[in-house]
Each structure stands twice: as C-alpha cells, then as structure tokens.
Amino acid sequence: MIAPIFKQISVSIEFQYFLAILIGIAFGYILERAGFGNARKIAAEFYFDDFTMIKVFFTTLIVGSAGLLFLNWFGWLDLDKIFIPRTYIWGQFVGGIVLGAGFGVGGYCPGTSMVSAASGKLDGMAFVAGAFVGTMSFGDIFYDWLKDIYMGGAMGRITLPEFLGLNPGVVVFLVILMALGTFWIAEKIENGKWDPYKKFRKEPRKIIER
Amino acid sequence: MTNITVCQLEKALNYFDHPPELTASEKDVMRQRKMKKHDVAIILVHWFNAITWIFMLITGAALIVSGLYKFAPDFFINIVRGMFETPGNLIEFHIWLGVIWIVVFMAYTIFGYRKYLRKQSLKEIPINKSKDIFDKLKAVQCVLFGNPALCLDKKDFLWLKIRLLGILGLSDEPLPPQGSFNAGQKLYGLLVALMTPVIMLTGVIMAFHIGPLWLIQWSIPIHFTAVGLVVSGLLIHVYMGAVFPEEKPAFFSMITGNVSELFLYKHHFEYWKERIVKQCEWRKKTDPDVTLTDILPNSLAEKVLKKVEELGDLGKESEKPKEIQPEKFWNPYFAGFMLGLLFLFTYFVYGRGLGASSFLSRTGTYLWNLVAPEYVHSHPYWSRYFHNGHTPLGNFMIFEVLGVIIGAYWSSKKARRAKIEIHKGPGISNKVRIFMAFAGGILMGLGARIARGCTSGQGLTGGITLSVGAWLFVFVAIGIGYFSAYIFRRYWL
Structure with a gap:
C-alpha cells in the first residue's frame, strides 16, 4: 500500500499546502465549467428544468466510490487510513434540513458561492457573507442550544457496507444502479413535457447552456 | 412640438450640461411653480432627529467631565447639571432619550426596508452593461443603498474636485450639475449612515455595560469620535440650511416639503431634468396636444427644439456591436467524471476529500483569536482548531479554498463569464x-x-x-x- 502518499512518507508542510492550492484551482475550475457559478442553473434543479447539479453530483459519487474500491483492490490505497466523515445521525439530519432550506432561499451552497463570488457575481458575494455570518453564529450563538443535536446519534466512523452488512462491491454496485436510474429519470424530465411549475413560470422553460 | 417624444426630450435635455440663462419674467414664473421634494415621513424624521441631536449633544457635552475628554466650559456643565439637579438624572435622560432615538430609527429602518424590498419598479442600473469603473461603483452602491439619488457617481467626484479647488482658489470652472442631492450632501449622508450605527452600538454598550471591560472602555473614544465626525459635518449642514441665503429654499422645503422650480433648476439641474421628463410623460397621457412651451420657459423650449432638430431622429437606437457570447458549460457527466478523478487524486495523495465551508469557520476563528484569544481558546466549539498546537489557518482546507477562488476566476475569465x-x-x-x-x-x-x-x-x-x-x-x-x-x-x- 503506497497511498495515501502523504501518510506513508513525510512531505514538507509547505509542499502539502502548495499542492492543496493546485487541487483547489482544479476544483474551482471544474465547478465553474459545470455552471455552478450561476445560481439560476443550480436552482433550476429544483424546478425540474435543468438537472446538471444532480448529474454532476452522482457522476462524481460513482467515479469516486468505485475508484476508491478499485484502488484498494489493486493494493494501492489503504482505506483504513483515509478520512471518512463520522456519523452523527441527528447532526446530519438537522444540518441537512437547515442547509436544504438555504438552497431554496439562496441558490448556492458554500463551495459554489465562492465560485460565483470569484467570477464577480454580487449575489455570490452576498451569499458568502451570509454563510460567514451563519457559520460563526453556530459557535458564537447557537452552540449551547444545538450541542445535543450536534452530538446526537453518534455512530463513529461507519460506512454503508458495515451498516448494511453487505460487501462494499455490492453497495457500490447499488449506488451505480441508483445513479443510472436517476440519470434516466433526469433526462426524461428534461426532454419531456412534464412541468409541475408550468403556471408559475414567467419565462419559458430552458436549460442554461452558457 | 406635439411630435416630440419623451425619449427625444430626455436626450435633448441631456445635451445641456448647465442650466441655460433665462429672462427675468421666465424666472419669475419658475419661482412661482412649486415642486415636491420631501414627503411627510422624511420631514418628521428629520425634525425628530434634529431635536434629539440638540438634546443629546447638550446633555452629552455636560456628561463629559473626565480630564482626558472634557471640552465644554465649566459654566456650561454647571448650568446643564443644575437643570437636572443630580448627575444621575442627567445620565438617565441621556440614556433614555438615546433609547427612544434608537427605537424610532429601528422602526423607520424596518418599515423603510420593507418598502425598499418591495419597491421593484425603482429604476435599476444595469451592472454589467458599462465598462466604466465609476458606473460600476455607482451600481454597486445602488444595490446596497437602494436609492440611486444617494449614490456617488462620476459627476459627483468631479463636483468634489472642482469645489475643493474652488475653495482653495485654484479653479474657477463652473460646478457640474447635480441630481436631487449634491456630492457634498451624498458624502455627508454616507458618513452619517456609517456613523449612526456606531454611535448607537457604543452608546448601548456604555449605558448598559454590555460585554467585557475592554469593549466598554473602547466604546468611549469610539462614541466620541463618531459623534465628532457627524458634528463636524453637522456644522456645515446647519450653516448651509439655516444661514446661507442661497440655500434658504432648501430649509423651507424641510418644513413644507416643496421648493420652487427655479431652485431645482439652478441647484439640482439633473434632478430638475428628471422631473421635467416625467412631467412631460404624464401630461402627454392626459392631454395629447400639450406643447413644450407649457412645460418649459419659452427661451429654453426654443433651445431644446433646436437641439432636437439638430440631432435628427433620436427615437432610433444606434445598433450596438453584438457581444461575443460566453463559452458553453461542460457536459455535466464530463464535469462529474473530472470531479470524481480529482477526489480520487486527493484521496490518493492526502487520504482526505475536498470541502469548502470550514474555510469560513477557520477564518472566523482566526479573526476571533486576534480580538479575543482567551474567548476562542476556552470556547467549547472554536477551541477545536487549536488542539495539538494547530492553528486555524494552518490547514489543507484554507489553501484548497484559496485555490478554488483562483481556479473559478481563471475559468470564468477564460469563458468570458467574469463580470x-x-x-x-x-x-x-x-x-x-x-x-x-x-x-x-x-x-x-x-x-x-x-x-x-x-x-x-x-x-x-x-x-x-x-x-x-x-x-x-x-x-x-x-x-x-x-x-x-x-x-x-x-x-x-
């Protein structure tokens, strides 16, 4: 097992930070190219006219999760040494609700708002400012009240295969099936006539391409 | 004149940078005509504010007795203190008048803000259309403050420059025409808008001893400085409004709400133009046969008509060169594939994924640490960024997000989306x-x-x-x- 490389060999902290900037540049570049600097394109996801966000999201998930599995099978990447977000059922449940509500109000998520702000969009900048206020309010104002939720349902470093008692390969296979199903539905709706928001639209339904 | 369109009138008027001279009788007619400048809410708030400021300044000055800050003469302090019997009463009065002042302004802000959000018909300045840096600055200000009449633009900077040189005796250029507020008023408005919250906040902190000791101590000089800045402008404001003979109509407009048309014509030419175009617009709706001479003085109407003939057909917009469109977005599946590879690479090298939001909390904690280190180090949540000798900024995420900003700007620039x-x-x-x-x-x-x-x-x-x-x-x-x-x-x- 040669990877994670930086956990096997010692590399100067300066180089780690330098590479982090390069990775960030690629991250920002891809997000911008996907169209995530545009709040309308992201929001269109929720009005059934442009499923770019869910397509990018699930493609990343299947490439990433299948890739990790293969890297492990080839004997290159030690999955015990990588960071897996810890599970706190209540924290993630309530956090998901608050964050999901923010999607409809603001149209960005923290990462995409930075992309938008960097390309000069004033709404992106306002969103970043708001996200900063919201982030700091968690520690400064709400922490005492939300502490129990934040820490609630702690299950530690647990993954779906362990949780369901299935082979990781089977779970990744199910994820791929689910993603393909989602893509199929997304394409159907994008090209079809079904439009639950028809009577609310002031502009014709379209995919923002530029 | 009936065939003159509103749009032609507007464009023709825009060729007049300075108000043309009028004959004495025309001036008289204009002096008789009144135009509304302020509505009742503004007038009431103005006088409430003025009276409160007078009381607050008098009691505030008498409250300052410490050797470091004291500036009012002893007899003044004695008189004011005598009126209130005890210093305690004086402080109470200052505090509670301040509280009332804050409450009234809060109400005004909240209702005003609702109106501001609802007022969608307000002329919006397109932000991306103009290449000019001043126009962009103005557009950004307008989004923030809501009222285009309050934003500083290019003409205002010119006005300030000429005015300053004029005062120093270095220039005798005529001042550029101004909108409903001149640049000096706008600048002062900006100062007051920035300082009022400071005064309120520091005042409340001092009055009710909120926060740590250093905060209360710092509030004292900040409160004084903010008040000082406002007062320095207030002197000019009061002098201009109440004493300076040329600005007399402005003072009475603060009582009646109206000014004479001549005053607007002379001092706020740009605003006057706006009003005239609007007037023409709806006079035309009710009475299609209205002539230009009904709206403008004769000599001016002639000049405008001549201008319109000179300019020819103004109704037609000159065709603009088509802008090159931005590049198309990537295919979502391709973008997702690239993103997946990037995540794999990051896992392969660092053994971790990518993120964004902790950039904000880490920067915030870093800033807190500069102001109140003992607060963050003992805080149950923020202290996590200092465990095991770590620092909030010494983290993968900080550098990664800096990269995101660079990468996103680079991509949007390349795709012609950066604006x-x-x-x-x-x-x-x-x-x-x-x-x-x-x-x-x-x-x-x-x-x-x-x-x-x-x-x-x-x-x-x-x-x-x-x-x-x-x-x-x-x-x-x-x-x-x-x-x-x-x-x-x-x-x-």
Missing part, C-alpha cells in the same frame, strides 16, 4: 436577490456547521467514502431543497 452582475429570477429586483442570497447564506453556513460539512465536505466526501451519516445528509438536504424551492418559487421562476 460584475447578479444572477436572479425574472420576477425580483436586484435588492431582493441580494437580501435572499445573504439570508440563504446564513442558513447554509449554520446548516453546514451542524452537519459537520457542506455539500462538498459532507455530501461529496462522505458520499464517496459511503459514510452512513453523509448519505442521510444528502437525501435530507436534497429533499428539503425541493420543498424550500417550492416555497420560494416566485423568487426563481
């Missing part, structure tokens, strides 16, 4: 969009902390590693996203 603009639904104004984006940001920032990461740090990173909680988070966030989008549909569709 100052606002993305919003067709049914809302820029201001509503900015307000909603800020509010959405607050929810998003808070939610990301509760869930231990945002869509990237929790959703993608946790999703790829098949973390149980992350998958729960993804489904909840997307589901609630659809629900919240339904509620806010009129903002996006």
Whole structure:
C-alpha cells in the first residue's frame, strides 16, 4: 500500500499546502465549467428544468466510490487510513434540513458561492457573507442550544457496507444502479413535457447552456 | 412640438450640461411653480432627529467631565447639571432619550426596508452593461443603498474636485450639475449612515455595560469620535440650511416639503431634468396636444427644439456591436467524471476529500483569536482548531479554498463569464436577490456547521467514502431543497 502518499512518507508542510492550492484551482475550475457559478442553473434543479447539479453530483459519487474500491483492490490505497466523515445521525439530519432550506432561499451552497463570488457575481458575494455570518453564529450563538443535536446519534466512523452488512462491491454496485436510474429519470424530465411549475413560470422553460 | 417624444426630450435635455440663462419674467414664473421634494415621513424624521441631536449633544457635552475628554466650559456643565439637579438624572435622560432615538430609527429602518424590498419598479442600473469603473461603483452602491439619488457617481467626484479647488482658489470652472442631492450632501449622508450605527452600538454598550471591560472602555473614544465626525459635518449642514441665503429654499422645503422650480433648476439641474421628463410623460397621457412651451420657459423650449432638430431622429437606437457570447458549460457527466478523478487524486495523495465551508469557520476563528484569544481558546466549539498546537489557518482546507477562488476566476475569465452582475429570477429586483442570497447564506453556513460539512465536505466526501451519516445528509438536504424551492418559487421562476 503506497497511498495515501502523504501518510506513508513525510512531505514538507509547505509542499502539502502548495499542492492543496493546485487541487483547489482544479476544483474551482471544474465547478465553474459545470455552471455552478450561476445560481439560476443550480436552482433550476429544483424546478425540474435543468438537472446538471444532480448529474454532476452522482457522476462524481460513482467515479469516486468505485475508484476508491478499485484502488484498494489493486493494493494501492489503504482505506483504513483515509478520512471518512463520522456519523452523527441527528447532526446530519438537522444540518441537512437547515442547509436544504438555504438552497431554496439562496441558490448556492458554500463551495459554489465562492465560485460565483470569484467570477464577480454580487449575489455570490452576498451569499458568502451570509454563510460567514451563519457559520460563526453556530459557535458564537447557537452552540449551547444545538450541542445535543450536534452530538446526537453518534455512530463513529461507519460506512454503508458495515451498516448494511453487505460487501462494499455490492453497495457500490447499488449506488451505480441508483445513479443510472436517476440519470434516466433526469433526462426524461428534461426532454419531456412534464412541468409541475408550468403556471408559475414567467419565462419559458430552458436549460442554461452558457 | 406635439411630435416630440419623451425619449427625444430626455436626450435633448441631456445635451445641456448647465442650466441655460433665462429672462427675468421666465424666472419669475419658475419661482412661482412649486415642486415636491420631501414627503411627510422624511420631514418628521428629520425634525425628530434634529431635536434629539440638540438634546443629546447638550446633555452629552455636560456628561463629559473626565480630564482626558472634557471640552465644554465649566459654566456650561454647571448650568446643564443644575437643570437636572443630580448627575444621575442627567445620565438617565441621556440614556433614555438615546433609547427612544434608537427605537424610532429601528422602526423607520424596518418599515423603510420593507418598502425598499418591495419597491421593484425603482429604476435599476444595469451592472454589467458599462465598462466604466465609476458606473460600476455607482451600481454597486445602488444595490446596497437602494436609492440611486444617494449614490456617488462620476459627476459627483468631479463636483468634489472642482469645489475643493474652488475653495482653495485654484479653479474657477463652473460646478457640474447635480441630481436631487449634491456630492457634498451624498458624502455627508454616507458618513452619517456609517456613523449612526456606531454611535448607537457604543452608546448601548456604555449605558448598559454590555460585554467585557475592554469593549466598554473602547466604546468611549469610539462614541466620541463618531459623534465628532457627524458634528463636524453637522456644522456645515446647519450653516448651509439655516444661514446661507442661497440655500434658504432648501430649509423651507424641510418644513413644507416643496421648493420652487427655479431652485431645482439652478441647484439640482439633473434632478430638475428628471422631473421635467416625467412631467412631460404624464401630461402627454392626459392631454395629447400639450406643447413644450407649457412645460418649459419659452427661451429654453426654443433651445431644446433646436437641439432636437439638430440631432435628427433620436427615437432610433444606434445598433450596438453584438457581444461575443460566453463559452458553453461542460457536459455535466464530463464535469462529474473530472470531479470524481480529482477526489480520487486527493484521496490518493492526502487520504482526505475536498470541502469548502470550514474555510469560513477557520477564518472566523482566526479573526476571533486576534480580538479575543482567551474567548476562542476556552470556547467549547472554536477551541477545536487549536488542539495539538494547530492553528486555524494552518490547514489543507484554507489553501484548497484559496485555490478554488483562483481556479473559478481563471475559468470564468477564460469563458468570458467574469463580470460584475447578479444572477436572479425574472420576477425580483436586484435588492431582493441580494437580501435572499445573504439570508440563504446564513442558513447554509449554520446548516453546514451542524452537519459537520457542506455539500462538498459532507455530501461529496462522505458520499464517496459511503459514510452512513453523509448519505442521510444528502437525501435530507436534497429533499428539503425541493420543498424550500417550492416555497420560494416566485423568487426563481
């Protein structure tokens, strides 16, 4: 097992930070190219006219999760040494609700708002400012009240295969099936006539391409 | 003249940089005509504010007796203190008048802000159309302050320059014409708008001893400085309004709400033009045979007509060269594939995923640490960024997000998408969009902390590693996203 490389060999902290900037540049570049600097394109996801966000999201998930599995099978990447977000059922449940509500109000998520702000969009900048206020309010104002939720349902470093008692390969296979199903539905709706928001639209339904 | 369109009149008037001379009788007619300048709410708030300031300044000056700050003469302090019997009463009066002042202004701000959000018909200045840096600056100010009449623009900077040189005796150029407020008033307005919250906040901190000792101590000089800045402008404001003979009509307009047309014509030519065009617009609706001489003085009407003939057909817009469109976005599956590879690379090298939101909390903690180190080090949440000798800024995430900003700018520049603009639904104004984006940001920032990461740090990173909680988070966030989008549909569709 040669990877994670930086956990096997010692590399100067300066180089780690330098590479982090390069990775960030690629991250920002891809997000911008996907169209995530545009709040309308992201929001269109929720009005059934442009499923770019869910397509990018699930493609990343299947490439990433299948890739990790293969890297492990080839004997290159030690999955015990990588960071897996810890599970706190209540924290993630309530956090998901608050964050999901923010999607409809603001149209960005923290990462995409930075992309938008960097390309000069004033709404992106306002969103970043708001996200900063919201982030700091968690520690400064709400922490005492939300502490129990934040820490609630702690299950530690647990993954779906362990949780369901299935082979990781089977779970990744199910994820791929689910993603393909989602893509199929997304394409159907994008090209079809079904439009639950028809009577609310002031502009014709379209995919923002530029 | 009947065949003159409103648009022609507006354009022709714009060729007059300075108000042309009028005959004495024309001036008389204009002096008789009144134009409304302020509405009742503004007048009431103005005088409430003026009276409060007088009382606050008198009692405030008499309160300052410490050797370091004292500036009022002893007899003044004695008189004021004598009126209130005890210093305690004096302080009480100052504090409670201040509280009333804050409450009134809060009410005014809240109601004003609702009006400001609702007023969608307000002329919006397109942000992305202009290349000129001053126009951009003005557009940004207008989004923030809401009223275009209050934003400093290019002419204002010119006005300030000429005015300053004029006072120093270095220039005798005529001043450029001004809108409903001149540059000096706008600049002072900006100063007052910035200082009033400072005065309120420091005043409340001092009065009710809120926060740590150093905060209360610092509030004292800050309170004085802010008041000093406002008062320095106030002297000019009062002198101009109440003493300076040329500005007399402005003073009476603060009581009656009206000024004579001549005053606007001479001192706020740009504003006068706006009003005339508007007047012409709806006079035409009620009476199609209205002539230009009904609206303008004879000699001016002649000049305008001549200008219109000279300019020819102004109704037609000259065709603009078509802008090159930005590049197309990537195919979503390709973008997702590249993003997946990037995540794999990061896992392969660092053994971790990518994120975004903790950049904000880390920067925030860093800033807190500069102001109140003992607060963050003992805080149950923020202190985590200092464990094991770590620092908030010494982290992968900080450098990664700096990269995101560079990469996003680079990509948008290359694709011709990098420009100052606002993305919003067709049914809302820029201001509503900015307000909603800020509010959405607050929810998003808070939610990301509760869930231990945002869509990237929790959703993608946790999703790829098949973390149980992350998958729960993804489904909840997307589901609630659809629900919240339904509620806010009129903002996006």
